[in-house]
Amino acid sequence: MATAIRGFIDRYNGSGKTGAFNWFFQRISGVVLLVLIVGHFYIEHFYAPGTIPTYNVVAGRLASLGWKLFDLTFVIFALWHGINGVFEFIDDYVHSNGWRLSLRALFWFVGILYLVLALLTILPFSVPQGGING
């Protein structure tokens, strides 16, 4: 039993595997995020400088399938890239097995929680009666 648990810990606790996929996909997701953040920053931060997006504007945008897909892709890649980056921190600076496992489990939990939050936030929007400006 103890051996099985130890095997499980070693297998899913970094270092036990090469981490090559995570390393490679960190680059891929980074390049994808680079493309997406240009659109995101332009629309949300530069389009109307000095103004704050109103509910109607954001709701109108999120009613369209295209923006839903854009924002969902963005948030999924950002969460993966960011949390994989946190895992790199854990690999480099946390050496106790118990802490490594706890922190990895914590960030898996946080990541899934935020993915669900993103789905709950983005998906419900549809075009309201009276048009998107109503």
Added chain:
Amino acid sequence: MAYYRPPAKYRWHAGFVAWLLHRITGLLLILYLFLHEWLISTLQSKSSFDAAMAVVASPLFKLLEIGLWAAVIYHAVNGIRVVFVNFFHAAERSNYNINVWVFWIIAAILFVIGAIPMAKGLFY
């Protein structure tokens, strides 16, 4: 579990500083993403979203937004440099320190270009 302890000491050359800043901005950006998504989840209702937006409409948050832009642009530009180092021979000794400076200059230019409209927005 055994782990690898680097035998060398860190030296403050350009590549190390670039890597260190990449780590720091990366950590700031994931923390920002958690706060950002939590704030945007107020879209569940119009009143809660407008209340949240009223908080971030203050000049302090607009100033912080310029800081966010700095972190984003540094992490993005240095991230491209990392890809070049990994896949396009940018790590060769003859040009390594030069490429760090080139990417820093690109990042600085892009930061200024984006920061100007944001700074103007401070006075709306």
